[in-house]
Amino acid sequence: MDNGMLLESRVPDGPLAEKWTRHRFEMKLVSPANKRRYHIIVVGSGLAGASVAATLAELGYAVSCFCYQDSARRAHSIAAQGGINAAKNYQNDGDSVYRLFHDTVKGGDFRSREANVYRLAEISGAIIDQCVAQGVPFAREYGGLLANRSFGGAQVSRTFYARGQTGQQLLLGACSALSRQIGRGAVKMYPRTEMLDVVLVDGAARGIVTRNLATGEVRSFAGHAVVLATGGYGNVFFLSTNAKGCNVTACHRAYKRGAGFANPCFTQIHPTCIPVAGEHQSKLTLMSESLRNDGRVWVPKKKGDRRPARDIPEDERDYYLERKYPSFGNLAPRDIASRSAKEVCDEGRGVGETGRGVYLDFEDAIERLGENVIRQRYGNLFHMYRKITAEDPYSVPMRIYPAVHYTMGGLWVDYDLMSTIPGLFVLGEANFSDHGANRLGASALMQGLADGYFIAPYTIGNYIGTAKPANVGTDHDAFARVENEVRERTRRLLSVAGKRSVDSFHKDLGEIMWEYCGMSRSENGLRKAIELIPGLREEFWKDVRVLGENEHYNICLEKAGRVADFLEFGEVMCLDALARDESCGGHFREEHQTEEGEALRNDEEFCHVAVWQHREGEPPRRHVEPLHFETVELATRSYK
Amino acid sequence: MDLTLHVWRQPAPDRPGRMVTYRAEGISPNSSFLEMLDLVNEGLIARGEEPIAFDHDCREGICGTCSLMINGVAHGPEAGTTACQLHMRSFRDGDEITVEPWRAKPFPVIRDLVVDRSAFDRIMEAGGFVSVNTGGAPDANALPIPKEAADRAMDAAACIGCGACVASCKNASAMLYVAAKVSHLALLPQGEPERGRRVAAMVRQMDIEGFGNCTNQYECEAVCPKEISVEFIAKMNREYMRAMLTGAGG
Amino acid sequence: MTLIRHLFGSSIGLKYVMAVTGLLLVVYVVGHMLGNLLIFVGRDALNAYAETLQSSTMLLWTARVVLLAVFVVHIGCGAKLAMSNRDARPIRYAHNDTVQASVASRTMIWTGLVVLVFVAYHLAHFTLHLVHYDGSFVDAQGRHDVYRMVVESFRMPLVSGLYIAAQVVLWFHLTHGIGSLFQSLGLRSSRSQRLIRNAGRAIAAAVLIGNVAMPVAALTGLLEASP
Numbered sequence A: 001m002d003n004g005m006l007l008e009s010r011v012p013d014g015p016l017a018e019k020w021t022r023h024r025f026e027m028k029l030v031s032p033a034n035k036r037r038y039h040i041i042v043v044g045s046g047l048a049g050a051s052v053a054a055t056l057a058e059l060g061y062a063v064s065c066f067c068y069q070d071s072a073r074r075a076h077s078i079a080a081q082g083g084i085n086a087a088k089n090y091q092n093d094g095d096s097v098y099r100l101f102h103d104t105v106k107g108g109d110f111r112s113r114e115a116n117v118y119r120l121a122e123i124s125g126a127i128i129d130q131c132v133a134q135g136v137p138f139a140r141e142y143g144g145l146l147a148n149r150s151f152g153g154a155q156v157s158r159t160f161y162a163r164g165q166t167g168q169q170l171l172l173g174a175c176s177a178l179s180r181q182i183g184r185g186a187v188k189m190y191p192r193t194e195m196l197d198v199v200l201v202d203g204a205a206r207g208i209v210t211r212n213l214a215t216g217e218v219r220s221f222a223g224h225a226v227v228l229a230t231g232g233y234g235n236v237f238f239l240s241t242n243a244k245g246c247n248v249t250a251c252h253r254a255y256k257r258g259a260g261f262a263n264p265c266f267t268q269i270h271p272t273c274i275p276v277a278g279e280h281q282s283k284l285t286l287m288s289e290s291l292r293n294d295g296r297v298w299v300p301k302k303k304g305d306r307r308p309a310r311d312i313p314e315d316e317r318d319y320y321l322e323r324k325y326p327s328f329g330n331l332a333p334r335d336i337a338s339r340s341a342k343e344v345c346d347e348g349r350g351v352g353e354t355g356r357g358v359y360l361d362f363e364d365a366i367e368r369l370g371e372n373v374i375r376q377r378y379g380n381l382f383h384m385y386r387k388i389t390a391e392d393p394y395s396v397p398m399r400i401y402p403a404v405h406y407t408m409g410g411l412w413v414d415y416d417l418m419s420t421i422p423g424l425f426v427l428g429e430a431n432f433s434d435h436g437a438n439r440l441g442a443s444a445l446m447q448g449l450a451d452g453y454f455i456a457p458y459t460i461g462n463y464i465g466t467a468k469p470a471n472v473g474t475d476h477d478a479f480a481r482v483e484n485e486v487r488e489r490t491r492r493l494l495s496v497a498g499k500r501s502v503d504s505f506h507k508d509l510g511e512i513m514w515e516y517c518g519m520s521r522s523e524n525g526l527r528k529a530i531e532l533i534p535g536l537r538e539e540f541w542k543d544v545r546v547l548g549e550n551e552h553y554n555i556c557l558e559k560a561g562r563v564a565d566f567l568e569f570g571e572v573m574c575l576d577a578l579a580r581d582e583s584c585g586g587h588f589r590e591e592h593q594t595e596e597g598e599a600l601r602n603d604e605e606f607c608h609v610a611v612w613q614h615r616e617g618e619p620p621r622r623h624v625e626p627l628h629f630e631t632v633e634l635a636t637r638s639y640k
Numbered sequence B: 001m002d003l004t005l006h007v008w009r010q011p012a013p014d015r016p017g018r019m020v021t022y023r024a025e026g027i028s029p030n031s032s033f034l035e036m037l038d039l040v041n042e043g044l045i046a047r048g049e050e051p052i053a054f055d056h057d058c059r060e061g062i063c064g065t066c067s068l069m070i071n072g073v074a075h076g077p078e079a080g081t082t083a084c085q086l087h088m089r090s091f092r093d094g095d096e097i098t099v100e101p102w103r104a105k106p107f108p109v110i111r112d113l114v115v116d117r118s119a120f121d122r123i124m125e126a127g128g129f130v131s132v133n134t135g136g137a138p139d140a141n142a143l144p145i146p147k148e149a150a151d152r153a154m155d156a157a158a159c160i161g162c163g164a165c166v167a168s169c170k171n172a173s174a175m176l177y178v179a180a181k182v183s184h185l186a187l188l189p190q191g192e193p194e195r196g197r198r199v200a201a202m203v204r205q206m207d208i209e210g211f212g213n214c215t216n217q218y219e220c221e222a223v224c225p226k227e228i229s230v231e232f233i234a235k236m237n238r239e240y241m242r243a244m245l246t247g248a249g250g
Numbered sequence C: 001m002t003l004i005r006h007l008f009g010s011s012i013g014l015k016y017v018m019a020v021t022g023l024l025l026v027v028y029v030v031g032h033m034l035g036n037l038l039i040f041v042g043r044d045a046l047n048a049y050a051e052t053l054q055s056s057t058m059l060l061w062t063a064r065v066v067l068l069a070v071f072v073v074h075i076g077c078g079a080k081l082a083m084s085n086r087d088a089r090p091i092r093y094a095h096n097d098t099v100q101a102s103v104a105s106r107t108m109i110w111t112g113l114v115v116l117v118f119v120a121y122h123l124a125h126f127t128l129h130l131v132h133y134d135g136s137f138v139d140a141q142g143r144h145d146v147y148r149m150v151v152e153s154f155r156m157p158l159v160s161g162l163y164i165a166a167q168v169v170l171w172f173h174l175t176h177g178i179g180s181l182f183q184s185l186g187l188r189s190s191r192s193q194r195l196i197r198n199a200g201r202a203i204a205a206a207v208l209i210g211n212v213a214m215p216v217a218a219l220t221g222l223l224e225a226s227p
């Protein structure tokens, strides 16, 4: 099976707008009486996981659901603030399924599959209906109808929101549906349980091996299909806006068992986060992008200018976004704004103690609009900023810096959201499907719920109806084998007995990744990273100190397993970034830019999905799935 | 800053625990409380001692995982703030800080500062939902909901399920949490049909779990990181009365 | 049956019971105080009032039974709540602190129990005539001379002291109790919250002042023992 990685996208025939309807009709059904005999394993309880587990159980399947947190409701989807898109056109501002589709393909810089994106836009409306029926308290107008706002530079108002807690409310909605099924006994929930491997029988995914984080018990689960909805891997950078527990383990283990990993280097860096304050920082906090509507971004013109912001006279300030992008100015898109900030800091003009930050200044806005207006618009954000930094943005400019936020890459899936391993479905941020090289604001929540409520429940049924997987129990040899491997890995981690803490390795890896595979990448840098990472990995296995034993709650061990996987996976990311010798979306290769420093795509050679296949003892192999743009015309983005 | 910490250490649920004293030295006032603990843990690991286990995930004050009793106050001295969003500048150099896990019978300690809050989930499973299956929902705008009702529902729905209310209540009562959950759905027309059954089932489960009873002390409200109002407890009491009198509670 | 189960078998049901019995007790205490304040009108007024109360055995005993039941239920449920609340936290905190919960709210069971002891003593005193009673209290009209009984007792500093102390404890119980019962019955909203709390405290204070006025007046000689 050396070059055997079948990348058949299985996109149905027919006109774009009819593909999904037609496909749904053509799918095999499982009779209601039989469904209960099929056991589906769902790993993850975020928007994607909770929604699919609940829906499958409603349909009659027996479902087991796993998450590493102490409760399903704490999956990282909970942290999403801004909102969720849907092509409802409630505002009558010309939105449509087609426009949402078009914006998403374009925003993704033409590196996603048209048919998938169209389906996403098509389903988006039903998501809002479903959430409202569950009791999600979306913001409303006085007339009682739903409110919308425009988000992330979109020209229509299609974003639904619940204060600044949209992700939380959507997740609580999905989790309430999940709770209902748990209460009915249709879903068995396993919190504080980490999936450590997937088990294949005759080439198909038939189960997982887990470790109970509270007791250390290693246990296998067998099922007829396995769903991974395990979120993104931004934590490979150590510092990101992700939760501390977010990891790549589930996807990476699947990758090592043969699932193709698509576009691992596509990461999104969000321009407005609170900068790192000190070396012991553990986490970065996102500040809503909306701040750029009124704040002006600047740095001092002079290198190393250490004067307080207010003492720097106007003509010694460089409003670099306004200077470089006169028409978009401070509202330049995420990737551009992020990169420009890095550039000025690299030049030594960054602000704050670490020199890694730029000002976001509201002085002019306050002068123009009055402090009250600004307070109304951003009061809660200013409050949060002050809580974290102890600085008052009403009187001194905010300091911001870009941070890793989202990973567009993920396990490769076909139109049915099935990976290259039959029976292994991948949903939500964990798959690569809909956002190409750059995700638009408020569409990750949409995608997670589309996958979970409205796509996977059908396509998994189709798989079961077609493949008719026979019963396999955990007594099958394959389970014993994988379980032993998992135990052995744990034992190895515990027995290294070195001197360095897990976190110290994670931080080192993060630094390498951020430096060479972060906001801008170059051939030399990536080659250097590809050299450094194996060295660090080796040192990890020689010198890591994992205390305690397996048989109880062990935070060292838990982290060590995750970091060990990041240490392998980071290299794949760098290989991918190196091989993609073009700039597109969030992937910026310094070699490929226009004179003005814009990303330069190479559609001739790279209009494809890069899919990495793991090979034991050899470097992974790169495959491609060509992308065809039949409906949206390939065009260059411009922000001047 | 240099601090003295008194921390509850307990190796396993069935093993005895005790308070242990540690020094936390060279702490930046800009680091968060959890980052301070991270640093103490790095020191412990370097000395070959097992680090202090504490629960956390998002570190943004929204997931509700972090759960520390800091000097006898759930989530520490800053109002409306989770432990992960609490910064060390809220303390003074030389302070002594006692850190304990949530204490309540339904929240048994798993290890050190980590407790098992699955009782909350079982309350939700008993009735904290609207019984709608996926698909078949009417158009989202088919039913207008007054903005005031939606806003009030959101006030209640903001609960992050952290359990600080239980931890701080002198009776270890879960009323604020359950009230927030019950009120959120009771305030919306979507929650209306199951209103009575829901409140009866959830309160029943709350009692089965072994939480204490509310005697209206309002300490919960003061520590709730989302500042959920005890008005929702009154609301739930009303809901329960209604269910009881109409027989909707079964 | 379901109603009983909901009332006595659930934490919220018990709260209703506490609130309703508490309310009845408050009504009784206020009424009782108003009646007793007739002492300031004069011997005749008070003694006549006392006799009217005693005139119908049926009514008297119904009221007594109801009152006793209310007391028993209030105390019983209060004790049950307090005990299960203790059970709900088997391991206490090493470091305790309180942000907002009032002392009164945290000591309801203790202030309640003190009031109970007081009531027992009070019954032994004025109703059963077991203490401080020499059997000679009959007024000019041949009625039971409640006026003299009360004033003479209250002339004794020890007795007055006990009464005053008990009233302070009751006041404390009520500063939380009255406002709290509205919350328990779900009759509170954010708009009415201040009003309810302040009204509750005002009633508690009124009861304190009214009840303390009597022993103080007797001690200071404002109320005369013999005509």
Ligand SMILES: Cc1cc2nc3c(=O)[nH]c(=O)nc-3n(C[C@H](O)[C@H](O)[C@H](O)COP(=O)(O)OP(=O)(O)OC[C@H]3O[C@@H](n4cnc5c(N)ncnc54)[C@H](O)[C@@H]3O)c2cc1C
Pocket (backbone or CB within 6 Å): A043, A044, A045, A046, A047, A048, A049, A066, A067, A068, A069, A072, A074, A075, A076, A077, A078, A079, A080, A081, A082, A083, A084, A166, A167, A193, A194, A195, A196, A229, A230, A231, A232, A241, A242, A243, A246, A247, A249, A250, A286, A405, A406, A427, A428, A429, A430, A441, A442, A443, A444, A445, A446, A448
């Ligand atoms: C700060 C922030 C703000 C955001 N704001 C927005 C926004 O406004 N709009 C928008 O559309 N998107 C936003 N996003 C992106 C969006 O929130 C996520 O992409 C999306 O919620 C991911 O959902 P998910 O279900 O795929 O994964 P998650 O919600 O991350 O869930 C992953 C689940 O998998 C489980 N899991 C992971 N690994 C394992 C394992 N090994 N074993 C067992 N279980 C495992 C976890 O326990 C969890 O339950 C934001 C993201 C962040 C970080």
Ligand code: HEM
Pocket (backbone or CB within 6 Å): B214, B215, B216, C015, C018, C019, C020, C021, C022, C023, C025, C026, C029, C074, C075, C078, C079, C081, C082, C108, C109, C111, C112, C113, C115, C116, C173, C174, C176, C177, C178, C180, C181, C182, C184, C185
């Ligand atoms: C004249 C005597 C008493 C009056 C007027 C009275 C009044 C009240 C009132 C109004 C409440 C508030 C109810 C609520 O919160 O819903 C209350 C609560 C309480 N009472 Fe009393 N009470 C009296 C005697 C007692 C006694 C003798 C006890 C003895 C044990 C007691 C114990 C309690 C307790 C524990 C509570 C708190 C219960 C709760 O709030 O849920 N009370 N009382």
Ligand code: HEM
Pocket (backbone or CB within 6 Å): C029, C032, C036, C050, C064, C115, C119, C122, C123, C126, C127, C146, C150, C163, C170, C211, C212, C214, C215
């Ligand atoms: C200073 C304050 C008080 C005075 C002067 C007072 C006076 C009296 C008197 C004179 C009687 C006897 C009436 C009679 O037998 O004719 C009585 C009975 C009683 N008092 Fe008080 N009282 C006071 C406070 C209280 C309080 C605070 C309570 C309750 C908490 C209370 C509860 C009762 C009860 C239960 C009886 C018995 C009624 C009956 O006959 O059934 N009293 N009181």
Ligand code: SF4
Pocket (backbone or CB within 6 Å): B158, B159, B160, B161, B162, B163, B164, B165, B166, B176, B177, B180, B220, B223, B224, B225, B226, B227, B228
């Ligand atoms: S009510 Fe407040 S304190 Fe209680 S669980 Fe919810 S957020 Fe936490």
Ligand code: F3S
Pocket (backbone or CB within 6 Å): B168, B169, B170, B171, B172, B173, B174, B175, B176, B213, B214, B215, B216, B217, B218, B219, B220, B221, B230, B233
């Ligand atoms: S502190 Fe406890 S007593 Fe009630 S009002 Fe809050 S639950």
Ligand code: FES
Pocket (backbone or CB within 6 Å): B055, B056, B057, B058, B059, B060, B061, B062, B063, B064, B065, B066, B082, B083, B084, B085
């Ligand atoms: S860690 Fe998520 S709320 Fe504190």
